[in-house]
Amino acid sequence: MIVFQTFLVLVMIVAALAAARFGDLLNAVIACALVSLMASIIFFFLQAPDVAMAEASIGAGLSTAIFIFAINKTVRYEGNEKAD
Amino acid sequence: MSFLSSYIHYVGCFSLILIGLYVVLVKPNLIKVIIGINLIDTGVNLFLIAVGYIRAGTAPIFSEAALQADKMVDPVPQALVLTAIVIGVSVLALALALAIRVYGHYGTLDLRRIKGLRW
Amino acid sequence: MRRLISLLLLLIVALGLALCLSGAPFGARGADEGAGLAPDKVNFGRRYNERGLEENGAANIVTSVVVNYRGFDTLGEVTVLFIAAVGLAAVLYTRTGKAASAGAEPSSLVLFTGCRFLFPLILLLGAYIFIHGHLTPGGGFQGGAVVASGFLLIYLGCPDRKLSKAAVGAVESLSGLAFVAVALVGLTVGGSFLLNFLPKGTVYGLLSAGIIPLIYVLIGFKVGSELGGIIDNLSGGSE
Numbered sequence: 001m002i003v004f005q006t007f008l009v010l011v012m013i014v015a016a017l018a019a020a021r022f023g024d025l026l027n028a029v030i031a032c033a034l035v036s037l038m039a040s041i042i043f044f045f046l047q048a049p050d051v052a053m054a055e056a057s058i059g060a061g062l063s064t065a066i067f068i069f070a071i072n073k074t075v076r077y078e079g080n081e082k083a084d
Numbered sequence: 085m086s087f088l089s090s091y092i093h094y095v096g097c098f099s100l101i102l103i104g105l106y107v108v109l110v111k112p113n114l115i116k117v118i119i120g121i122n123l124i125d126t127g128v129n130l131f132l133i134a135v136g137y138i139r140a141g142t143a144p145i146f147s148e149a150a151l152q153a154d155k156m157v158d159p160v161p162q163a164l165v166l167t168a169i170v171i172g173v174s175v176l177a178l179a180l181a182l183a184i185r186v187y188g189h190y191g192t193l194d195l196r197r198i199k200g201l202r203w
Numbered sequence: 204m205r206r207l208i209s210l211l212l213l214l215i216v217a218l219g220l221a222l223c224l225s226g227a228p229f230g231a232r233g234a235d236e237g238a239g240l241a242p243d244k245v246n247f248g249r250r251y252n253e254r255g256l257e258e259n260g261a262a263n264i265v266t267s268v269v270v271n272y273r274g275f276d277t278l279g280e281v282t283v284l285f286i287a288a289v290g291l292a293a294v295l296y297t298r299t300g301k302a303a304s305a306g307a308e309p310s311s312l313v314l315f316t317g318c319r320f321l322f323p324l325i326l327l328l329g330a331y332i333f334i335h336g337h338l339t340p341g342g343g344f345q346g347g348a349v350v351a352s353g354f355l356l357i358y359l360g361c362p363d364r365k366l367s368k369a370a371v372g373a374v375e376s377l378s379g380l381a382f383v384a385v386a387l388v389g390l391t392v393g394g395s396f397l398l399n400f401l402p403k404g405t406v407y408g409l410l411s412a413g414i415i416p417l418i419y420v421l422i423g424f425k426v427g428s429e430l431g432g433i434i435d436n437l438s439g440g441s442e
Binding site: 089090091093094095098101102105106109110134136137143144145146147153154156157158159160162163166167169170171174175177178180181182184185 | 205206209212213216217220221224229247248249251252253255256262263264265268269273276277280283284286287288290291294295339340342344406407426433436437
């Protein structure tokens with residue numbers, strides 16, 4: 001079981017590095033949702049089912065939707081930020 | 085294996101906090117900075133739950149199978165993290181609304197070009 | 204220059220965190236293994252676990268901590284969520300209300316029917332989660348988030364069906380007011396704010412644990428309508 005939790009932590013770290021490095025903001029937000037999902041599964045293994053449910057529904061669901069609404073109204077790529 | 089089982093959760097959440105801090109300090113795009121703040125929030129919540137864990141413990145919920153109370157993990161960090169997750173998402177929503185307004189006013193989201201936000 | 208200073212700061216923070224990491228035991232058993240807290244120190248987690256069931260009557264100890272032992276912090280959290288929703292609506296307010304879905308094409312029949320079929324089921328799941336908050340894992344915040352994701356499905360799948368802003372605002376305000384009213388009733392009846400004044404009932408029953416299911420139902424309504432209102436404001440607003 002500890003090997004599985006190690007795998008989850010490694011996936012979470014790689015997803016966080018991807019969220020930091022992607023230039024397309026939509027991809028960075030999806031990587032952020034992957035971090036939240038891995039954190040939710042780790043919460044379950046640390047015997048905290050209430051927190052796992054809250055992180056899965058609020059972190060991986062609603063905050064991704066709020067980010068995508070905000071990206072829709074502003075820029076999509078990190079390099080060019082010009083209003084048209 | 086003992087190193088893994090003792091430290092892997094702490095390594096995970098500390099690297100999450102450090103990556104989030106790097107994104108907040110270095111990246112010039114405002115929405116990237118808000119993504120970094122979200123990463124720091126997730127790392128801190130994971131650290132709080134990892135501190136409250138007791139080896140071979142069970143979740144703090146009684147059921148008809150009559151679980152003993154002395155084998156349960158600590159319920160207080162879980163209550164704190166529940167509050168912290170909800171407050172994290174409300175801070176995120178307000179920050180993104182302000183970013184939308186900044187974009188509408190200045191026409192750009194680059195922090196190097198917005199006056200008053202340079203360092 | 205900025206990158207160099209940032210990396211230096213990160214190095215200092217990482218050194219500090221590594222010093223904390225080497226001292227914190229993971230999965231300590233507390234008093235009976237020698238690591239962790241000494242037996243003469245008060246350990247609140249153990250006290251809540253051992254006496255939570257007979258003092259509150261709720262099977263979920265985390266729920267009784269959130270609503271009863273630290274109920275005032277939950278009132279503060281509901282206030283912070285309310286301030287964020289009001290602030291977001293005030294920041295994104297435009298005098299000429301533009302219709303965000305003016306250019307959106309109407310959704311196909313399969314999508315429309317599927318969303319309309321799924322929406323009451325999602326509401327039912329959210330209501331189940333916050334009604335049984337004191338018996339199973341879950342509670343007001345989780346159930347409210349599930350209800351808000353049902354609202355999100357309607358905004359995305361059926362773009363010409365909007366929920367009325369007045370009804371959502373009324374539900375949010377009335378449930379917040381009812382939470383404070385229940386707390387004040389505890390003040391008049393027993394002498395302390397947020398006192399658990401209803402009878403405790405039998406354990407594992409639906410109507411047990413005093414005011415805990417009542418408060419969680421109110422929190423579920425409030426969080427659901429609040430997050431739905433936030434999604435509504437961010438996606439362009441209606442009427």
